[in-house]
Structure formats: structure tokens, C-alpha cells
Amino acid sequence: MATTTPYDxxxxxxxxxxxxxxxxxYDDATGERVELSVATFDNWVAKxxxxxxxxxxxxxxxRIAVLLPPHWQALVWAAACWALGACVVDSADGADVLVxxxxxxxQAATTEAEEVVALSLRPLGGRFADPLPIGVLDYAVEVPGHPDRLAGYVPPAATEPALEHRGISHTLSGLVDQARERGDRLGADPGARLLVSTADLRTALLDALLVPMVVGGSAVLVRNEADGTRDSRIAAERVTVVAPAGAESEDAGAKSEDAGPD
Structure with a gap:
């Protein structure tokens, strides 16, 4: 049976x-480097x-508004939403949860979302150093107590809306199809290791998460890439494919074939 959702x-x-x-x-502005195995990433997703x-x-x-930069924890949040059949959206308007x-x-002060979760984005997933506004949950405080596996899990339908970006909606299975097409265009062979340097979360979700899972590979996601570091990083990380910038514009001009309801 063909794999039809990102969580599959x-x-x-x-x-x-x-x-x-x-x-x-990598975040070259802070010097952070974090590597997550498939198992570790899955644990974060389950929690x-x-x-x-x-x-x-x-x-x-x-509808989960994930207002985060391209960061490993943003990838975790998207994968967790897709595991449940929730849709990742890029605006707080009409969102049930704001991240x-x-x-x-x-934006926590003006949102109409019922729940707000904040991430410090500090190394190793650390909590905020200062108190958060009343009603805002600190992700690093709330998430550790949850199990590493989703007990009582009921898979969502592959036709559930999964990502809404710039007015374009994709289903769970549509994202997988798009990742396969993107992998083909990039020449990402089985086991490929992709270098993805971007300031756009949509690009990171496709090139640094979905494409690597489709091809059974991995990604090096770089935020705030410093000048003159690419060649040495490609060698050190054994990169085989460098994803060009601008993937975020590929679906900006027209409605996707798997577009869901507005």
C-alpha cells in the first residue's frame, strides 16, 4: 500500500x-547545531x-497557526499537526491554536485563538528565561510530560487539509505527492542529504522534511547562513544535493491541484 500522509x-x-x-x-547567528535522528524526531512529534x-x-x-522561522522545532510542530490531521496555516486569523x-x-496579545503556545527557540529546546504573558503556554514546560508514542492513535484521512500557505491549500496526500515531485526536480536520489538554507518556513517544510522522508534521506537545515560557510559545511555534512532558494514561490502563482476548501 502506497504511503499517503507525512506521518506515514x-x-x-x-x-x-x-x-x-x-x-x-544550524543557526549561524547563534552557533547552534542540533542533529535529530529519525527516532528522536519521532519522539518530539509524538510528544x-x-x-x-x-x-x-x-x-x-x-487550524494551527505556526508562526515560527525555519527551525527544527517548527518541523516538529508541522509533523505533529499532520499526524493528527490538523492544518498548518500561516495566519492567526481563524486559527484554533497559535504557535x-x-x-x-x-501576536498572543491580539489573537482570537483559544490556545497560544510559545517556543523560546533556545538551544536544546529550552524554556523562556522570562515569564510569559498570562494564558500563553511555554512549550518547553508543557511537552516533556507527554509520551514518546501516540497511544490510541487514529490516523486521519489522507484528504484532510494539511497546509495553507498564501491562500493555497494542500491535503496530507497532496503534500506527499508534491514532495515526490520536488525530489525528482532536485535530483534527490535514495539516501540523499540535502542542504536547505532558507528564511521561509514553507520551503523548510518541503525541502528539509518532506523530501528527505520521501527519498529515505536527511537534511541540513541552515538558518541565518553565514557568508563563506557553505563549501566547508557541504564537505563536513556530506551533502549530496543543495536545494536552491525560492522553492516557496513555486506554488504562489496558482491554486494547487489538491487545493482544499478555503
């Missing part, structure tokens, strides 16, 4: 080779999905 891809990769790297994250489902009453069809980082925390 992740679970298949967990069974195939759980110890291999899936995402290696985050547990937080969404059990604490925030999130289910299929929920913010330090640069978007001010």
Missing part, C-alpha cells in the same frame, strides 16, 4: 532505519501531537 512517511522511516540522522539544524490532542483538544480539521516564537510573541 515518518513511521515508515522509523521502521526502516530509526538511528540515522533525519534533520541537522507535541500528544500536547495538541490531549491538552489543547486538537483533532482533524483544526509563536520570540519574534511573533506579540
Amino acid at each position: 512517511l515518518l513511521r515508515a522511516e522509523l521502521q526502516r532505519d530509526s538511528a540515522r540522522p533525519l534533520v541537522t539544524f 507535541t501531537a500528544g500536547l495538541l490532542r490531549d491538552d489543547l483538544a486538537t483533532d482533524s480539521g483544526a 509563536v516564537g520570540p519574534d511573533t510573541l506579540d
Whole structure:
């Protein structure tokens, strides 16, 4: 049976080779480097999905505004949403849950979302150093108590809306199809290791998460790439494919074939 959702891809990769790297994250502005194996990434996804489902009453069809930069924790949040059949959206308007980082925390004061979760984006997933506004949950405080596996898991339908970006909606299965097409265009062979340097979350979700899972490979996701570091990083990380910038514009001009309801 063909894999039809992003969470299917992740679970298949967990069974195939759980110890291999899936995402290696760099932030050249802070010097941070974090590497997550398939198993570790899956644990974070399960815990985050547990937080969404059990604490925030999130289910299929929920709209989750993920207002984060391209960061490994943003990839985790998207994968957790897709595991439950929730849709990742790029605007707080009409969202059920708002997920913010330090640069978007001010939106917590004006949102109509019922729940707000904030991520410090500090190394190793650390909590905020200063108190958060009343009603805003600190992700690093809330998520550790959730299990590493999703007990009582009911898979969502592959036709559930999964990503809404710049007015374009994609289903769970549509994202997988798009990742396969993108992998083909990039020449990402089985086991490919992709270098993805971007300031756009949509690009990171496609090139640094979905494409690597489709091809059974991994990604090096770079934020705030410093000048003159690319060649040495490609060699050190054994990169085989460099994803060009601008993937975010590929679907900006027209409605996707798998576009869902507005």
C-alpha cells in the first residue's frame, strides 16, 4: 500500500532505519547545531501531537497557526499537526491554536485563538528565561510530560487539509505527492542529504522534511547562513544535493491541484 500522509512517511522511516540522522539544524547567528535522528524526531512529534490532542483538544480539521522561522522545532510542530490531521496555516486569523516564537510573541496579545503556545527557540529546546504573558503556554514546560508514542492513535484521512500557505491549500496526500515531485526536480536520489538554507518556513517544510522522508534521506537545515560557510559545511555534512532558494514561490502563482476548501 502506497504511503499517503507525512506521518506515514515518518513511521515508515522509523521502521526502516530509526538511528540515522533525519534533520541537522544550524543557526549561524547563534552557533547552534542540533542533529535529530529519525527516532528522536519521532519522539518530539509524538510528544507535541500528544500536547495538541490531549491538552489543547486538537483533532482533524483544526487550524494551527505556526508562526515560527525555519527551525527544527517548527518541523516538529508541522509533523505533529499532520499526524493528527490538523492544518498548518500561516495566519492567526481563524486559527484554533497559535504557535509563536520570540519574534511573533506579540501576536498572543491580539489573537482570537483559544490556545497560544510559545517556543523560546533556545538551544536544546529550552524554556523562556522570562515569564510569559498570562494564558500563553511555554512549550518547553508543557511537552516533556507527554509520551514518546501516540497511544490510541487514529490516523486521519489522507484528504484532510494539511497546509495553507498564501491562500493555497494542500491535503496530507497532496503534500506527499508534491514532495515526490520536488525530489525528482532536485535530483534527490535514495539516501540523499540535502542542504536547505532558507528564511521561509514553507520551503523548510518541503525541502528539509518532506523530501528527505520521501527519498529515505536527511537534511541540513541552515538558518541565518553565514557568508563563506557553505563549501566547508557541504564537505563536513556530506551533502549530496543543495536545494536552491525560492522553492516557496513555486506554488504562489496558482491554486494547487489538491487545493482544499478555503
